[in-house]
Amino acid sequence: MCYHTALIAQPRQLALRFGREWDRIRDFRPTYHVSAFTHAEYPIVTADEQFQSFRWGLIPFWTDSIEDALAIRNRTINARAETIFEKPSFREPIRRKRCLVPASGFFDWRHEGERKVPYYITVHDLPIIAFAGIFDCWHNKELDEYVGTYSIITTRANEMMRFIHNTNFRMPVILRPEDEQRWLAPELTENEIMVLLKPYPSAKMEAGIIRQDFLKKAYSDPTIIEPVTAVKQ
Incomplete structure (x- = not known):
């Protein structure tokens, strides 16, 4: 699964990396830890020339009430690639509303008995990667406002991630740079x-x-991603 990421980049860097205008993400600051469960605004790349500022946890457009929206968004943080065309929340977005979710890396845990060992995971020579994502736009009728939300797609783990995520053997879909625009x-x-x-x-x-x-730790604390040489028992 993928519930925790990092995005250590300024808006201008993101604009150069993905070829988008950055007006809508001017207030974004480098973030060493992003938790999906905060549902904070986050820079997302769509086919639009502008970056979008969406919230993690997809709320389908057909959601009726605020109560329903709050209930569903923690269940749609990730979308499984194997069933994405079948699930009601995802089957329209995967066909028509695909996006890139920028990140510097992500976090996961290896289970060793009752102990969980945290890892920070990155891609060689690629300071900013792009997860395969889907998005939707929900109309909050009570407040008459539109809310953009997204989900990160997961797939089966590769060899390294099978060692780390050794319970469900999953990992987020990281798109190769040459596939990013094709995804959109x-x-x-x-x-x-x-x-x-x-x-x-x-x-x-x-x-x-x-x-x-x-x-x-505070999301702006760079020590979050510092590796350690040993873990205390």
Whole structure:
């Protein structure tokens, strides 16, 4: 699964990386830890020339009330590639509303008995990666406002991630740079979409054990992603 990420970049850097205007994300600051469960605004790349500022946890357009929206968004943080065309919340977005979710890396835990060992995971020589995402826009009728939300797609784990995520053997879909703009193309067929939803090669990734208390630190604290040489028993 993928519930925790980092995006250590300024708006201008993101604009250069993805070729988008950055007016809507001017207030974004480098973030060493992003928790999906805060549902904070986050820079997202769509086919639009502007970056979008959406919230993590997809709320389908057909959601009726605020209560329903709050209930569903923690269940749609991730979308499984294997069933994405079947699930009511995802089957329209995967066909028509695909996006890139920028990140510097992501966090996961290895289970060793009753102990959980946290890792920070990145891609070699790629300071900003792009997860395959889907989005939707929900109309909050009570406040008469539109809310953009997104989900990160997960797939089966590669060899390295099978070692780390050793419970469900999952990982987020990291798109190869040459596939990023293709992912946004509206004319893709179901088969063409599925071809892109594959594990990123282990050989191009790296991971380091980090401190157990990283969840308690301020999102702007760079020590969050510092590797440690040993973990206390």
